[in-house]
Amino acid sequence: MIIPMVKYTFLAYHQDYEDFLNDIRNIGVLDIVEKTREYGAEVREQLDQLKQARQALQFMNKLKEEALKKKDAAIPAVPEFAGTGEKIVEKILSLRDKKEWLKLHYHHLEKQIKSQSVWGIFSVDTIKKLAENKIYIKLFVASEKKFSPEWTSQFDIFVINTISPLIYFAMVTENEISPEIDAEEIKIPEESVSQLEIHQQQAKAEFSQVENELIAMSVNQIEAVENYLLEIEQSIDLQKVLGNTKTAVDDHVKIVEAYAPVDETKALEEYLEKNEIAWITEKANPVDRIPIKQKNIRFAKLYEPVGKLFSLPAYTEMDLTPFFAPFFMMFFGFCLGDLGYGLVIVTGAAWYKRKAKEDVKPILSLAQFLGIGTMILGTLTGTFFGINLLEVESLGNLRKMMLDSQKVFYLSLAVGMFQIMFGMALKAVNNYRMFGWQYAMLPIGWLIMLFGIIDAALVKMMPGINMFIIYAGIGVIIIFSDPASGIFGRIGKGIWELYGISGIFGDVLSYVRLFALGISGAILGFVVNTIALQIKDSYPIIGPIFFVIFLIVGHGANLLISSLGAFVHPMRLTFVEFYKNAGFAGGGKEYTPFRNKLIN
Numbered sequence: 001m002i003i004p005m006v007k008y009t010f011l012a013y014h015q016d017y018e019d020f021l022n023d024i025r026n027i028g029v030l031d032i033v034e035k036t037r038e039y040g041a042e043v044r045e046q047l048d049q050l051k052q053a054r055q056a057l058q059f060m061n062k063l064k065e066e067a068l069k070k071k072d073a074a075i076p077a078v079p080e081f082a083g084t085g086e087k088i089v090e091k092i093l094s095l096r097d098k099k100e101w102l103k104l105h106y107h108h109l110e111k112q113i114k115s116q117s118v119w120g121i122f123s124v125d126t127i128k129k130l131a132e133n134k135i136y137i138k139l140f141v142a143s144e145k146k147f148s149p150e151w152t153s154q155f156d157i158f159v160i161n162t163i164s165p166l167i168y169f170a171m172v173t174e175n176e177i178s179p180e181i182d183a184e185e186i187k188i189p190e191e192s193v194s195q196l197e198i199h200q201q202q203a204k205a206e207f208s209q210v211e212n213e214l215i216a217m218s219v220n221q222i223e224a225v226e227n228y229l230l231e232i233e234q235s236i237d238l239q240k241v242l243g244n245t246k247t248a249v250d251d252h253v254k255i256v257e258a259y260a261p262v263d264e265t266k267a268l269e270e271y272l273e274k275n276e277i278a279w280i281t282e283k284a285n286p287v288d289r290i291p292i293k294q295k296n297i298r299f300a301k302l303y304e305p306v307g308k309l310f311s312l313p314a315y316t317e318m319d320l321t322p323f324f325a326p327f328f329m330m331f332f333g334f335c336l337g338d339l340g341y342g343l344v345i346v347t348g349a350a351w352y353k354r355k356a357k358e359d360v361k362p363i364l365s366l367a368q369f370l371g372i373g374t375m376i377l378g379t380l381t382g383t384f385f386g387i388n389l390l391e392v393e394s395l396g397n398l399r400k401m402m403l404d405s406q407k408v409f410y411l412s413l414a415v416g417m418f419q420i421m422f423g424m425a426l427k428a429v430n431n432y433r434m435f436g437w438q439y440a441m442l443p444i445g446w447l448i449m450l451f452g453i454i455d456a457a458l459v460k461m462m463p464g465i466n467m468f469i470i471y472a473g474i475g476v477i478i479i480f481s482d483p484a485s486g487i488f489g490r491i492g493k494g495i496w497e498l499y500g501i502s503g504i505f506g507d508v509l510s511y512v513r514l515f516a517l518g519i520s521g522a523i524l525g526f527v528v529n530t531i532a533l534q535i536k537d538s539y540p541i542i543g544p545i546f547f548v549i550f551l552i553v554g555h556g557a558n559l560l561i562s563s564l565g566a567f568v569h570p571m572r573l574t575f576v577e578f579y580k581n582a583g584f585a586g587g588g589k590e591y592t593p594f595r596n597k598l599i600n
Contacts, residue, residue, distance in 0.1 A: 002319050003293040003591075004284070005259040007033075008268075011278040014247075017254040020277065021241060025234075027268050028595030030258035031291040035244045043239045046232055049086070053229040056092040060218035060225060067215050081217055085228020088221050095214050102207040109200040116193050118161045118168050124192050138171040142183035151181060230597040237594055258594070259284065259291050290315040292588035300325045302366040310575045312588030318430045320582055324574045327419055331573060332370045333377030334412060335566035337518030338525060340385035341559050342374030374566075381408055381518060385555055386525020409515045416511025416577070417454070420504065421447055423582035430583060441480035442497070443583070449473025450504070474498065507577045513569050521562040528554035 008030065012020045024030055081091055119139065127137045147167045151157050156172040171179075178185055191199075246255040260268060272279050284290045292312045294304055300322035307313075307321045336342070349367040356364055382389035382402035390399055403411065424443040432440035452469030455462050462469070478494030485493060532554065536547035579586075 001295055001322075002313060002315065003261040003263065003295050005290050005293075005315070006262050006265060007257065007259055007282050007284050007288075007290075009255065009257050009280040009282075011248075012254045012256075014252050014254055017245075020275075021238065023271060023275070024258075024268070025238075025594055025596050027271060028593050029260045029264040029268055030594050031260070031591050032241050032244055032594050033257040033259065033288075034240070035246075035257075039239060039243050043236060043243075046236050046239070049089075050229065050232045050236065052093060053085075053089050053225065053232060056089040056096075057222070057225050057229055059096055060092060060222045063215055063218040064222055067219055081213075081221070085224050085231070088217065088225055089228065092214065092217060092225070095210050095217075099207065099210045099214065102203050102210065106200060106203045106207060109196055109203060112189075113193055113196045113200065116189055116196065118163060119170075119193075120160055121194065122192060124189060124195075127188055134174055136173050136176055137188065138173060138178050139168075139186040139188060140171060140181070140183040141166055141168050141186055142181075143167070146182050148182075155179065155181075227598065234597055241594060259591075260593075261293050261591070284315065286314075286316045289589050291591040293591035294319055294321065296322055299369070302362055302369065303328060305363075305366075306571065306574075308590075309571065310579070311586030312590055314585045314588050316434050317583075317585055318426060318433070320426065320579065320584060323422070323426060323582075324578055327415075327578070328570050328574060329369055329373040330377070330415070331514055331570035332566045333373030333375070334415075334514035335517040335521070335569055336374045336559075336562050337377050337381050337521060338383045338385065338562075339375050339378030339389075340383075340555075341521075341562070342371045342376075342378050344559060345371030345374060345563075370567075377518070381522075383518075383522045383525070386522065386527075386529045386558075388522075388526070405515075405519060408518065409512070412511050412514040413508060415514070416508045416573075417450075419511075419573075419578055420507055420581045421450060423578045423580075424450075427581065427583035436483075438480055438483035441476055441483075445473050445476030445480060446504075447473070448476060449501075504581075507581065510573060510577055513573070517562070517565050517569060521558065521566075524558045524562070525555065528558060 010020070081088065083091065130137060144162075144165050144167055147169075157169050158172070159167060159169045161168040169183075173179070241256065244256065247253065248255060271277075292315060294301075294312075296304065296319070303321050303325040306328065307324070313319050333342070346368050349364040349371065353361055353364045378384065380401070380403055382399065389395060390402055390404065392399075424447050428440040428443040428447070431443065449470050450473070452466045452473060455466040456470065460466075477497055478491055481490050481494035481497045483490075528551065532547050532550045535550055536543045539546075
């Protein structure tokens, strides 16, 4: 559900305004109304600082996790860096860039050493001294086919190395200009291999030093960076509030507007009365952009992030999260459809939840519910790690509870039709709440007509009156297609509205994907089992070992791929078919209160 909001307008004396903002920030329930989104250079500069702080914090978190995973490894003892959060961020980013440069420099030196090692050990200084005395050393490389033995008689040539199909050789000459021979001349390196190896060792040592310093700072000073990030966020929030503050009476009065949830206004109003702050309250106007705060039971709350991927509901409409949550769980189970995979998801999420961070635990709880849905539908469809349980005779009468592929196909269509009609019922309730009973009649007319069509085509429980039900539904659709129009406008729009019947049946057919994805995942699991059995019987000793390895890898890959589809396609059905038929408007703004983020 959506928590109702109260709109406040505050009037504060300009000299007391800063104290007032600090106080309401500590109370932390007001979402300030944004009149403008154009802020000055100070805010833009702080946004850049915020971006850098987040980069540094993300980098430090990664290093800290890696360091803590190595239980036996001690934290490097390096001199502690003393400085503010801003200086720590600058230092971290500087060391990070230096570490990356040293890594690239080390690999560059490695390539240089590899390319120069073919020339053996030589002194670059000696070559330079010889050149000063008009004796020049030239290096060449040629293919074995192009290398001519006549060159050795024409020039002072010494073959240094032969690595088929190339020959590396040196030429000693008194002429600075190289002779024209069919070989590639190689420039004399600036440094010898031994010098490059020294540089490489220095780069390696410096890299280790930088890495140790980064690890030590990440473990010991991450809290300072976290606080610095929060300070920047708070400063930006304050600047935005100031930017959305109006002035009156020659700038002596500051006026700011904000929203607060109706169930969280007690502490705020006690403060206002105690400090004799002038304020006005009014009911939230649906025309305004009112912040949305959702409040659902624990099960539905887990699905709120899924709904936010599309959009938050508008303030005046229903929150559809509690209504699509059970369907989403069911659809995920349909698409994955394997009892074994469901067990893996449930047990894996339960195991990881023991050591996961608090903000990750709701995601793992959601995964557990999706795993439970997979186990239920996997049992219903009779699939266990690619094994068709309908063919397992030892299960006896339990197989009667399971559905074959044809029944699963029909079930997916039936579930789709039910969700679409359920969405229409919600649309009727929502329209009644927002606009009145006449606007609720159009979806009711569709429901009446669809009930009649289903009975006439499939159920046949009312053979004598189902056609009258269809006609009644058509009549309701035509009459209430647009309550704001006249009679002729209603008839015209109603006839056009009836064309939407093709869209409804198209929406129902979209639910076939539930059946198709479940079948494809089961087939892939069956293929994995078949190949694994062939591997097992191919070799007497290592066959069983590779059999187990292939089963783990194969089913693991199938689980990952199928889980992705099992999450994406239910979202598509929810956001397109269900939301459309439920009349979802969306476009809500998330409730983000102006609060003190540094309070623990």
